[in-house]
Amino acid sequence: MPDALEIAREDQAVFSKVDLKDDLPDFIRVKLQEAAFTEPSSYGMFAVGLGLATPLLWSQTQDMWLLAFGVGATILSINRMIIGLFFARLNRQSGWPSLTTCWTVIFVTGSFFTLDIAALAIRAACLKDAISIELTAIIVAAYMIGLVTRAGAFPEVAIPHTLMLFVPLIAAALIAGTAVHFLIALILSYFLFAAVRIILVVHGRIKAQLLAEHRLSVLARTDHLTGLANRSGLEERALVALENSRSGQSHFVVALIDLDGFKAVNDTHGHGAGDDLLKQVAMRIMKVVGEKHFPARLGGDEFAILFDENTRIERATSLASELVTTLKLPYKIGAATLHISGSVGLACREDSADTFSAILERADKALYRAKNAGKNQVQSLRTNVIEPACKEDVIRPTYVVA
Secondary structure, three states: OOOHHHHHHHHHHHHOOOOOOOOOOHHHHHHHHHHOOOOHHHHHHHHHHHHHHHHHHHHHHOOHHHHHHHHHHHHHHHHHHHHHHHHHHHHHHHOOOOHHHHHHHHHHHHHHHHHHHHHHHHHHHHHOOHHHHHHHHHHHHHHHHHHHHHHOOOHHHHHHHHHHHHHHHHHHHHHHOOHHHHHHHHHHHHHHHHHHHHHHHHHHHHHHHHHHHHHHHHHHOEOOOOOOEOHHHHHHHHHHHHHHHHHOOOOOEEEEEEEEOHHHHHHHHOHHHHHHHHHHHHHHHHHHHOOOOEEEEEEOOEEEEEOOOOOOHHHHHHHHHHHHHHHOOOEEEOOEEEOOEEEEEEEEOOOOOOOHHHHHHHHHHHHHHHHHOOOOOEEEEEEEEOOOOOOOOOOOEEEEEO
16 A cells, blocks of 8 residues: 555646546545435436426327337436435445446446437427427436536546437438528537537536545645655554454554654754755655555654554564664765664554554653663563452553563
């Protein structure tokens, strides 16, 4: 899983190129996919409208084709509502299905529905019955609203459906061959172009909004100086990891890092040099822990590492020792060569009742011991429950330095 810096860089790259030709990030696709099924009740209302319009058409025209088209459109609307409810329920239970599945369902059902409405409109025009034409126009107008709404999620579906609706109408007008029908074909072509344009604009705006929201969310969890996660980002990630470790066989190990001699750098060389030094420290931490683990800057010269769920404390201690060695290497800041070191405190989850704040407190105590023991070293802290000599004794945890 990518670290916070990579997420921020990828998000910034995506946000800077909001182009419909680009592949959407997964998190945007999921949100757009959800939007396509969030209002199944609207299709129920549409089905009611079609159900009322169909018998009215029948009473005025006695035309079996119009009746068949109207009944078909009503059934497809009800079917679309049921599909929306099914996907919404599936999401609550186990998450959204694949994008291909959603795309296929919407495209197939929508295609039948669009062609049915186009045939209904052509049939009404051929009958030259005013009520049939007016009711069909109302149905088509309502369906166009649905197409534009769907454009926010799937323009690649909404645009073909728009073509399926307009192209048969344009073709029918041209086949009629009169000057008036030719003018109608031109007007329909203009509205086809306008509808496609609206679909693209709606999708672009919705996508840009979602990307902006995601970017703000990432920035809120990212340290602006180093690109690592900040305290909020660490806590958010840690709470999820801790819950996973309780429910499975995974491990939960956290390290706190404090730089030795950083204040002297700020006092001697200025805060600019201190900032450059912190950036180099962050890069060294990322180089040591790699992509598996989750580094963060808590503030000032304090850093933290949330280790991968498969990492035992022994392996975490080994990585922390490697980090201490790396942090002690010289730093080149401008013309100056600076020397600092780092102290590390480690702690892990020891039972199912352990909280993140308790684990962090133990890591902080281990860090304090490392500082007092001479700095530039790693210490871990675990609790050892002492068995009582008799029943009246109280069991008290004793901190043991590993």
